[in-house]
Amino acid sequence: MRGRGPRSRRHHRGRWRVLARVERFAEPALLLLLRERPAHGYDLLERLPELTGEARVEMGNLYRLLRGLEEEGLVSSEWDASSAGPAKRRYALTPAGERLLDHWAEALHRSQERTARFLERYEERR
Amino acid sequence: MRGRGPRSRRHHRGRWRVLARVERFAEPALLLLLRERPAHGYDLLERLPELTGEARVEMGNLYRLLRGLEEEGLVSSEWDASSAGPAKRRYALTPAGERLLDHWAEALHRSQERTARFLERYEERR
DNA sequence: TCTTACATGTGTCTTTTACATGTAGCTACC
DNA sequence: GGTAGCTACATGTAAAAGACACATGTAAGA
Numbered sequence: 001m002r003g004r005g006p007r008s009r010r011h012h013r014g015r016w017r018v019l020a021r022v023e024r025f026a027e028p029a030l031l032l033l034l035r036e037r038p039a040h041g042y043d044l045l046e047r048l049p050e051l052t053g054e055a056r057v058e059m060g061n062l063y064r065l066l067r068g069l070e071e072e073g074l075v076s077s078e079w080d081a082s083s084a085g086p087a088k089r090r091y092a093l094t095p096a097g098e099r100l101l102d103h104w105a106e107a108l109h110r111s112q113e114r115t116a117r118f119l120e121r122y123e124e125r126r
Numbered sequence: 127m128r129g130r131g132p133r134s135r136r137h138h139r140g141r142w143r144v145l146a147r148v149e150r151f152a153e154p155a156l157l158l159l160l161r162e163r164p165a166h167g168y169d170l171l172e173r174l175p176e177l178t179g180e181a182r183v184e185m186g187n188l189y190r191l192l193r194g195l196e197e198e199g200l201v202s203s204e205w206d207a208s209s210a211g212p213a214k215r216r217y218a219l220t221p222a223g224e225r226l227l228d229h230w231a232e233a234l235h236r237s238q239e240r241t242a243r244f245l246e247r248y249e250e251r252r
Numbered sequence: 253t254c255t256t257a258c259a260t261g262t263g264t265c266t267t268t269t270a271c272a273t274g275t276a277g278c279t280a281c282c
Numbered sequence: 283g284g285t286a287g288c289t290a291c292a293t294g295t296a297a298a299a300g301a302c303a304c305a306t307g308t309a310a311g312a
Contacts, residue, residue: 018226020154020233022241023147024299032248042259051247053240058301063261086259086308100144105248107146108241114179115148115234121177122158122231150268168290184270189292212277212290 026057028104031097040088041066066091074100152183154230157223166214167192192217200226
């Protein structure tokens with residue numbers, strides 16, 4: 001089974017593991033990291049696990065996501081050759097991006113309540 | 127934009143609405159409903175919104191999901207012509223399905239903690 | 253020189269989801 | 283007895299999202 005998609009269950013010791021991830025969670029995670037301080041892609045890649053847990057985001061998908069956010073005007077970027085090493089593209093959050101982050105926070109709060117109701121109902125007749 | 131996929135943002139009053147749903151949440155919702163009592167597809171379709179919120183599951187996808195669960199031995203089914211109306215396929219949870227529901231509950235609990243950490247960090251510098 | 257780490261990408265396939273449509277039995281009503 | 287409408291199950295298709303492989307180039311150090 002090559003190139004398997006975003007399934008919640010994963011092969012692990014001969015079984016499937018349930019992950020229960022929030023859809024597109026990498027997006028609000030990026031927005032939050034960028035609100036704290038501007039950063040370049042590779043830096044974000046290393047800091048994302050603080051928010052997403054062990055699940056590491058694929059490099060390629062991260063850069064695609066960043067470009068998508070920029071096309072929608074949610075982040076802005078510019079080449080930064082000031083520091084050592086290869087040139088970096090430094091991303092920063094725009095006001096529109098900050099508003100989207102606020103919407104994400106509200107949605108995540110509602111998601112928390114939904115999941116809490118589910119778990120309560122699950123425990124009821126355990 | 128026809129046949130748009132499971133994006134977190136949705137067109138709504140000229141903007142995109144963030145949903146922050148848990149991936150494949152319909153699966154644990156089905157398992158929980160079936161643990162409470164055996165049921166047929168159409169019945170489950172009407173009771174699912176109790177758990178998933180306003181977001182209703184597509185009929186076609188629901189039947190596909192049920193067949194998938196049956197192929198994996200997580201639910202069992204049999205035709206039921208006893209009640210009025212067209213014949214129904216009555217689904218019931220298997221022991222394997224009950225174990226999967228337990229794994230989902232654990233995963234959802236971890237998801238709650240991840241999201242709580244995110245929201246804390248979001249509120250820190252609001 | 254060769255390797256390793258940093259940094260930014262593209263190609264391509266599978267899975268998941270949304271939405272439209274198809275089929276058929278049962279019931280009620282005229 | 284015909285037909286309208288509801289119930290119930292099912293397939294077809296396309297787009298979004300994610301997984302993974304791979305390409306390109308810079309720079310530091312053994």
